[in-house]
Amino acid sequence: xxxxxxxxxxxxxxxxxxxxxxxxxxxxxxxxxxxxxxxxxxxxxxxxxxxxxxxxxxxxxxxxxxxxxxxxxxxxxxxxxxxxxxxxxxxxxxxxxxxxxxxxxxxxxxxxxxxxxxxxxxxxxxxxxxxxxxxxxxxxxxxxxxxxxxxxxxxxxxxxxxxxxxxxxxxxxxxxxxxxxxxxxxxxxxxxxxxxxxxxxxxxxxxxxxxxxxxxxxxxxxxxxxxxxxxxxxxxxxxxxxxxxxxxxxxxxxxxxxxxxxxxxxxxxxxxxxxxxxxxxxxxxxxxxxxxxxxxxxxxxxxxxxxxxxxxxxxxxxxxxxxxxxxxxxxxxxxxxxxxxxxxxxxxxxxxxxx
Numbered sequence: 001x002x003x004x005x006x007x008x009x010x011x012x013x014x015x016x017x018x019x020x021x022x023x024x025x026x027x028x029x030x031x032x033x034x035x036x037x038x039x040x041x042x043x044x045x046x047x048x049x050x051x052x053x054x055x056x057x058x059x060x061x062x063x064x065x066x067x068x069x070x071x072x073x074x075x076x077x078x079x080x081x082x083x084x085x086x087x088x089x090x091x092x093x094x095x096x097x098x099x100x101x102x103x104x105x106x107x108x109x110x111x112x113x114x115x116x117x118x119x120x121x122x123x124x125x126x127x128x129x130x131x132x133x134x135x136x137x138x139x140x141x142x143x144x145x146x147x148x149x150x151x152x153x154x155x156x157x158x159x160x161x162x163x164x165x166x167x168x169x170x171x172x173x174x175x176x177x178x179x180x181x182x183x184x185x186x187x188x189x190x191x192x193x194x195x196x197x198x199x200x201x202x203x204x205x206x207x208x209x210x211x212x213x214x215x216x217x218x219x220x221x222x223x224x225x226x227x228x229x230x231x232x233x234x235x236x237x238x239x240x241x242x243x244x245x246x247x248x249x250x251x252x253x254x255x256x257x258x259x260x261x262x263x264x265x266x267x268x269x270x271x272x273x274x275x276x277x278x279x280x281x282x283x284x285x286x287x288x289x290x291x292x293x294x295x296x297x298x299x300x301x302x303x304x305x306x307x308x309x310x311x312x313x314x315x316x317x318x319x320x321x322x323x324x325x326x327x328x329x330x331x332x333x334x335x336x337x338x339x340x341x342x343x344x345x346x347x348x349x350x351x352x353x354x355x
Contacts, residue, residue, distance in 0.1 A: 016176060017060070019052040019262035020236065020250055021311065022271045025319055027244040030208060032116075033170045034243070035163060037202040039181035040212030045234040045252055047122055048260040049212070050178040054118040055085035057176070061116040066091045067109055069102050069121040083259030096121075098130040099155070103162035106177060110169040117175045125182040129155050163205035179206070209240035212252075231256050233270065249274075265311035269303065272314040287313065 015029035023029075030036060030053070038046040057064045068075045068091060075093045080086040096102035106119055121127075131154060170177060181202065202209060213235045232254050238247045251270040253263045272278040278285055284297040287310050303310055 016053060017056040019049060019056070019264050019267070020252060021264050021268040021315055022250050022318065023236070023238070023247065025315060026247060027238070027241075030176065031243050032176060033173050034207035035166060035170065035177045035179065035202075035205075037179045037181055037206045037209040038212065039183055039202075039209070040234075041183055041214065044212040044214045045236070045254050045260070045262065046180040046182075046212050048254060048262060049210070049236070049252070050120055050122065050180055051080060051084040051086070052262055053176075053178065054120060057116060057118050058085055058087050058090075064090065064116040064118065066118040066120065067105075068093045069096050069105060069119070069127075070094065071096055071102070071123075071127040074122065079259050083261050096127060098133055099124075099127050099158055099162075100130050102127055103166070106166060107162075107169055110166070110173060110175055113173050113175050115174065119175065119177045121177070121179050123180045123182055124159075125180075129158055159202065160205055163202060167205075167207075204240070206240070207242045208238065211237045211239045213237075263307075265307040266304070268311045268314055269307060272318070277314055277317055278310075 015031050017024055017029050036050075038050055040046050054066055058066075064087075066086065070093050073095060077086075077088040077091065077093075080091070081088045094105055096105060102121060102124070106121075109117065109119060166177065179202065215233050215235050234252045234254055236250045236252050238244070238250075240246065251267055251274060253266040253270055255261050255263050255266075269278065273280065278287075281297065284299065285303050287296060287298050287303065287306065298306065
């Protein structure tokens with residue numbers, strides 16, 4: 001595939017921060033110019049992840065803009081601003097009736113890109129093809145034909161064709177395209193299985209493919225943080241990536257009281273407990289508090305109150321543990337252009353820095 005020439009201004013950061021500290025530490029975040037699929041069942045945290053990632057872009061780039069393709073009319077500017085930190089005066093909402101028009105809109109934006117731009121299609125799976133929309137209109141009053149089944153035979157080919165074209169358009173440009181993709185459960189002969197977007201996954205036609213699986217409501221399961229069912233934990237897996245290793249089962253704590261926002265600190269703490277970095281000793285957690293550099297045993301409620309301090313400590317431990325795979329981590333830092341972290345890494349290994 002021929003790589004497109006880019007005349008876009010250089011970005012001060014090579015990657016975009018995600019709401020998950022653990023993923024950022026291991027993979028360095030998500031690269032600019034990427035097509036990102038976020039798939040899973042309804043209410044598993046896909047849209048919240050996308051909105052929060054876009055909020056990080058607004059926080060890091062004062063001139064950032066966003067376009068929301070909104071086939072269902074569900075975009076809420078108040079929630080986007082208050083819960084996720086969007087600058088809604090820099091956001092354009094577009095209602096696209098068909099898949100073809102949606103992809104045409106994205107291509108038009110990518111060709112004219114000048115400043116950092118987030119494109120969110122929420123959701124692609126709710127957008128019918130032009131053929132299915134016509135069939136649905138023709139069947140009104142006669143047959144109850146769903147827009148998701150009428151004329152959907154060509155849906156996979158249409159999506160595949162346009163995604164491949166977008167890969168060349170987004171390369172090297174300050175744009176990221178977020179594609180939440182809802183799944184349904186298919187009841188088979190022996191088991192129930194998840195099928196992405198009418199049976200079609202984008203894994204080979206996107207740069208990143210994240211899978212979201214809700215594993216329990218807080219207040220019912222093991223992580224009784226608030227006692228409210230509105231909070232829950234989702235496991236996020238990087239099922240496919242063209243730029244980094246694949247990762248499975250990264251914990252994401254969804255705060256229902258904050259509009260479905262992922263709490264980065266609590267997510268990292270839950271991940272550390274899962275991996276054994278923070279151990280439960282009969283309901284107590286040994287934590288090194290920075291203010292006095294003394295290890296103390298804290299109850300879970302106190303861990304939450306000290307979540308910023310605890311998460312910083314755990315992140316340092318995880319990063320030190322990563323140094324064991326020195327060649328891989330050095331290559332990652334070098335690729336991302338993290339010169340200061342690269343120098344620190346080389347110093348920790350007592351080896352001369354390579355050009």
